[in-house]
Amino acid sequence: MVRDLLEHRDLLWLLTLREIRIRYARAVLGLGWALFVPVAQMAAFTVLDFGRLLRGEDAYAGLPYSVYAFVGILPWTHFAASLAQATPSLVVASNLLKKSAFPREVIPLSKVLAATLDLLVGTAVLGLLMAWHGITPGAAVLAVPAVFLLQFVFTVGLALLLSAGNLFFRDVNYLVSVGLLLGMFATSVVWPVSVTRPPWAASVLALNPMTSFLDAYREAILLGRWPWGTLLPGAAGAVLSILVGAAVFRRLAPRFAEEV
């Protein structure tokens, strides 16, 4: 699988560029749209004073809520956009599937890669926002690429699983929309899981890999702490996700062309 993918790396690159271009070529605001949604969300949650949910968290005392929220919203947006784009991607690419034999993984993978551009642009905005508030990250910020790598692997595993599943059963696409909506409530995107009642529910939600990633980003960027402990559920989730996702995808891939 890996060798096949390596041989087709230019295909992956081409499809990713195509995805990015098609998404922005016709929009006047172009890449601005990549920023609009997360920035608007951050503004909304800040104005609605979701910051009060943070008051139980001593570690974040003194940090502006808007920055806390934005550090969560950006990677969550990457996750949500990746899955929303990847899940129907094989069905949409039926034309290619029926006419050419190539490693099918490149299709959902290209969607996750394309979403990464938005994340990079968003990260630049985060840098400006932090500079505005006078927050300087410590050395622990160097852990961020490692956290993102794990999040990326976790996302790719799910993308493989869901895109293959959607080919056999189109309702998967709707399930993903609902799942992402509910998932946002079950993840520390704009508030810490510690607000959850009863308290045992908070311990359960802390095992959510996405919560693990988002809290790890915050620790590394805002608290200046190396986040390795926080990252454990996320790392486990990433390994599990990619193993299961890739295995299921591999098994189903030979049937894609006739199922689509």
Place this chain on the structure above:
Amino acid sequence: MAAPRIEVRDLRKTFRTRNRSDSLRDALPRLLAGIAGRGRPPADGFVALDGVSFRLDEGEVLGIVGANGAGKSTMLRLVAGVYRPDGGTVSVRGRVSALIELSAGFHPDLSGRENIYLGGALLGLRTREVDALVEPIARFADIGDFLDAPVRTYSTGMAVRLGFAVAAHVPAEVLLVDEVLAVGDIDFQAKCLRRMAERRGEGVSVLIVSHNLNVLEQFCDRVLFLHHGRVAEEGEPVAVLRAYRRLLAEEKHVEVLRESASPRMRRGTEEMVLSEVRVGGPGAAPGQVPHGGRLRIEARWRTRAPVERPLFGVQIHSLQGLLCAESRSLALAGDLARLDGEGAVAVEFPVTRLLPGDYEVTVFARDRSGFVNLDLHQNLYPLRVTGSPAPGEGGLVALDPEWTLARGGG
């Protein structure tokens, strides 16, 4: 003997009959069976291939013929690795470049140039490898400035030109071509054949599906004749194609033969409507006429309001879309000054010179300009010319040949 490029053994493929209202109860077991490993082919599915075996060596050209649904395209897809066999094996040594269903997976929003890169990348080529191919591909496709326009703005002919150009220029050991010869003009067909001959000279093995039997006869080293998913005959082109033509002539069901190159449709302003169209020879079965016999085409007409100087016409096309004969009702000019109400119209051809085979009949009524269709029934009526051609005759029409020979200097 060297190892074959393609070796197909006892190939089987069954398709699930499409069920639009796919329920979870139906989809879930299939999904789980797929994950668990060998999904069993559906018991009540459509058997597309049922034990097909053949081999193809380096630099060899194999033609595939068969009626619609005989399994030709399924086989190409299996060789290309797009489908997985339900039984038997396909082994291919080398890279496969495939032009399946024409336009080889083009993306309509990308330009022709970008699609060349996409086509190369699908085969696993690096971008810089494709760089060197763009120029020869563009020159071959000969689509001028359209190269940088989105493919959705292309005509069918242009898309096919580009599709074939890409497939025939990327480095590959096997070239699969599905029905490219049905589209495009004669010049382009000849160009395609020349290019395929070049590739064969370079040692590329070619698998070609076509309804153009004359081309297959000249171009292929061997021909494989598929019938209901099995190999009916395989071997030397002339012999196999003779068997295929015999099947075409004998087959009882007209439907399987109607692989028309031009579309069947009905349209018009309906100021005059044609109905009860009958085609055939007197005394022959409907839709049939013996070779050399009398052919009659008749219809009922009815007008909605009086029509001034209408024109009736008939056309006979070969299944390849070639216009074999056309006739318009100019001889009736005086009687057609004004039509109102209803009636009948007929045309007879005393001697059917068309050679035995299958044709399609078009009938139309047009307004006085001769351009606006009041009612057009395009290719809606099958016509079979029965009988067997005289020994030594070929083509589309019998011209009553008289041979003479002289010896010695004149």
